[in-house]
Amino acid sequence: MRHGQPAPLFQRLSRYYLLFTGGFGCFLAALAMLENEGMPRVWIGYLFMLATITLYAFIGLVSRTSNVAEYYVAGRRVPAMFNGMATAADWISAASFISLAGTLYLHGFDGLAYIMGWTGGYCLVALLIAPYLRRFSQYTIPDFLAARYGGPHHGRIVRIMAVAATIIVSFTYVVAQIYAVGLIASRFTGVDFSVGIFLGLASILVCSFLGGMRAITWTQVAQYIIILVAFLIPAMWLSAKHSDNPIPQVAYGKLLPELGARERGLAADPKELEVRAIFLRRAQDYARKLEGLPGSWDTGRFEAQRQLDVAKQRNASLLDIRNAEKALLAYPKTAEDAAGAWRTARDHNLRRAAPPVPHAEPFVARDKAASDNKRNNFLALVFCLMVGTAALPHILMRSYTTPSVHETRVSVFWTLFFILLIYLTIPALAVLVKYDIYTAMVGSEFSHLPTWVSYWANVDKLHPLISITDINRDGVVQLAEIAIDGDVLVLATPEIAGLPYVISGLVAAGGLAAALSTADGLLLAISNALSHDIYYQIVDPGASTQKRVTISKLLLLAVAFIAAYAASTKPADILSLVSAAFSLAGSTLFPALVLGVFWQRATRQGAVAGMVAGFCVCLYYMVHANPILGGSAAGQWFGIAPVSAGIFGVPAGLLTMALVSWLTPPPGRDVQALVAHIRTPET
Structure with missing residues (x-):
């Protein structure tokens, strides 16, 4: 094959992964038969977790290496199509697999900002950055920035700042992936959430620790196959169920008008209006309590104590006494605590009192000003996700793994193709699940609620992933009585659709593969930046290749356990964490990367000033505008919204970098020659 891609390797890999796909299909069929014969559900969950983690561990063991080029960039010999599959798996994180369909379910049209931003961002990667990085032929993103802005003697400060940016961005992102691992493991094995995090961590470490980029690449190809099968089967099933057509994208267009009619009917339903009025009264009660602080806190505490005393004096049932004790214990300890808790409760009830947002209508709001604000936030989020995608270190690293610049360009095409197979299905799945819930669950009796509701409600008792409560006590489920966390929707889709439990296990395996594949790449990006760019390039330039790889592995272990601890604290929902990483990446790295390729006049001082300005403006706005x-x-x-802080950080970085570059002497001839070299088309 042309451009250095060995035909035997491509053919051998094709044969291996075809065998793997066939074996995985047989495994699914065997589990389906075992379920039909009465195998307990928990054992099916165990088998899925065990089989997939064992598979990843086996690939990691087979691909173990101590060679620097193999460990950092998989020997630069990954064929374009397989690199595209691996990059797609690296890209389709827990946010894409688990949270994105849930976001579209909850927010309708407005949620499309994520799909547009992430897909458009990968187009920026293809056009502006990836081929030029491969032309440079190094190991990390800080390598490129250090060489571009000063060479080996003067680029140290740029290298250190690029490493810091890589760590901050990748760490924020990897915490979200490990959080998702804990969510999936706790649901499908029954272990505690924190224990599930460290079980998943073991699987991550086997691949990245033993084989670096080589092991991660071949594992990610297998993970992409699992992700694709796990996402398409429930979507195709629901599509056939509701439209007699197994192609979700076709069913999507057919069901949207029907869903819109159902939404309009529910919006005017008297029972729905009754439930929303109850939530509104609750919100008003909390608002009055907030206005009456601190006196209202004293009154409430006295009333909670009185209720407990009355229950004991009247010999109430043990259950009533316990409930009164719980109410007293849960009561805020101070007026300041009460203000925070009541404000949260007020906002929660106001959201529940609002009518559902029509799925297909953009920027729905109470007035034009609010609608314009929604539109502006939509466009700002698209922008941040695009530039953030084009600056993510763990994605850009993959441009180093192909045999040539041509293969990198072809690889980007395959990556977009494999990503779109999932991304074009996500909006369809959100509509299919919403249609199913709106038509099958809404209007049913509480006594006939499916068992999966209680399963998911008990996964996280402090922050329930699903709650269905009979607010108006009529025994019938209203839409306003259903509260679903966006992170649970895809994982619960097989049960919502009435599919066999083996498909639930498959979807869990797909979500686990999505989280693990991205976590692998992120952890490797962090450890490589520390070991190669800090230890080898600055601390010990004479280190042997064996020592460099060993240091990278030890650092990877340390970072992985710190990230696992951070994830165990449940800092935020998955999509919020990921979105923050994109704004930070775009603000800090995007200006230096793009101007470094396309503007020879960009200087080291400009790059440093631009990175500092972009990061500081972005971080300041996140902290300044985010109540959390x-x-x-x-x-x-x-x-x-603070999630789109990059809309201020990126222009600040670009303008600062351009201004400082003009005010400082131009880079030397060696740097200008490097820019000319990386922009020269490959012959």
Whole structure:
């Protein structure tokens, strides 16, 4: 084959993965038969987890290496199609597999910002960065930035800053992946959430620790196959169930008008209005309590104590006494605690009181100003996700693994193709699941609720993933009485659709594969940046190749356990964590990468100033405008949500870098020659 791709390797890999796909199909069929024969569900979950983790461990063992080029960039010999599959698996993280369909289910059209931003971002990778990085032929992103902005003697500060940015961005991202691993493992094995995190961590480490990029690449190809099968089967089943057509993208267009009619009917239903009115009254009660602080806190504490005393004096049932004790224990300890808790409860009830957002209508709001604000946030999020994608270190690293620049370009095409197989299905799946719930569950009796509701409600008792409560006590499920966390929707889809439990295990395996594949790449990006760019390039330039790889493995272990601990604290939902990583990446690295390729006048001082300015503006806005981080929504600039902080960070980085570059001497001839070299088409 042309451009250095060995035909025997491609053919051998094709044969191996075809055999793997066939074997995986046989494994699914065997589990389906065992379920039909009465095998307990928990054992099916165990078998799925055990089989997939064993597979990844086997690939890691077979691919173990101590060679620097193999460990960092898989020997630069991965064929374009397989590199595309591996990159797609690296890219389709837990946020894409688990959370994205749930976001579209909850927010309708507005959730499409994620699909548009992430897909468009990969187009930027293809056009602006990936081929030029491969032309440079190094190991890491800080390598490129250090050489571009000063060479081996003057690029140290740029290298250190690029390493810092890589660590911050990748660590934020990897915590979200490990959180998803804990969610899946706890649901399908019954272990505690924190234990599930460390079980998944063991699987991550086997691949990345033993074989680096080589092991991760071949594992990610297998993981992509599992992701694709796991995502398509439930979507195709629901598609056939509701439209007699197994192609979800076709059913999507047919069901949207029917879903819209059902939404309009529910919006005007008297029972739905009754439930929403109850939530509104609750919100108003909390608002009055907030206005009456601190007196209302004293009154409430006295009332909770009185209720307990009355229950004991009247010899109430043990259950009533325990409930009164729980109410007293749960009561806020101080007026400040009460203010935070009541404010959260008020906002929660206000959201539940609002009518459902029509799925297909964009930027629905109470007035034009609010609608314009939604549109602006939509466009800002698309922008941040695009530039963030084009600057993610663990994705850009994969451009180093192909045999040539031509193969890198072809690989980007395959990556987009494999990503779109999933991304074109996600909006369809969201509509299919919403249609199923709106038509099958809404209006049913509480006594006939399916068992999966209680399963998912008990996965995380502190923050229930699903809650269905009879608010108006009529015994019938109303839409307003259903609260679903977006992170649970895809994992629960097989049970919602009435599929055999073996498909639930398959979807869990797909979600696990998505989280593990991305976590592998992120951890390797962090450890390689520390071992290659800090230890080898700065601390010990004379280190042997064996020592460099050993240091990388030890650092990978340390970072993995720190990330697992951070994930065990449940810092935020998956999509919020991931989105923050994109804004930080775009603000810090995107200006230096793009101007470094396309503007010879860009200087080291400009790059340093641009990275600092972009990062500081982005981080400041996230903290300043995010109530979770101690800020206030009232501090938002132009009404832009903190998740889109990159809309301010990226221009700040670009303008600062351009201004400082013009005010400082131009780079030397060696740097300008490097820029000319990486932009020269390969012959």
